Amino acid sequence: DAGVIQSPRHEVTEMGQEVTLRCKPISGHNSLFWYRQTMMRGLELLIYFNNNVPIDDSGMPEDRFSAKMPNASFSTLKIQPSEPRDSAVYFCASTLSGRLNTEAFFGQGTRLTVV
């Protein structure tokens, strides 16, 4: 398996523009997580899905952020409109849920810069 695949790797956009980040989890994994990483706040959980259903989105900072998982092999994280403070590295991770101590597999991340 190729692992968790995220696209794009880098995104530079102007304030106010819509940004869409994409993630393909590992085949067979049924839990998917979106994280945001900054120097100040570390790795923050934004939202997670179990069997394509959003379980907890309390980490989503504002209504400008939304996430979808239309099927087991694809998820998107959208920011509209984007702001400079959204600049960060966004990671997608997948796991086999229902197992204690399960390992989280991360993608390579999308580095977002909003200017």
Add this chain to the structure above:
Amino acid sequence: TQLLEQSPQFLSIQEGENLTVYCNSSSVFSSLQWYRQEPGEGPVLLVTVVTGGEVKKLKRLTFQFGDARKDSSLHITAAQPGDTGLYLCAGVSLSGNTPLVFGKGTRLSVIA
């Protein structure tokens, strides 16, 4: 909310030195995971410690889980430049069905 505090936040050492980094919480965890993240990459799992007091070794890395399952340490012997990276600890809740809780990490730089 379960929080994991990692220390030190930054560490810069010479090749060949030993070091220990810490991961502490006031909460009890089912288990604790350690990840290493290299620049431009996502975190990768190094080890999971499950039993209170457990010690696991991975070559020059020694991981220990506290007796009360609230804290953990990572000791690296004779550090090498290849050990450079961000070391993250992550706690698995007692129920096991909530997402991992990550610390902010220790950023290690090993200078040749």
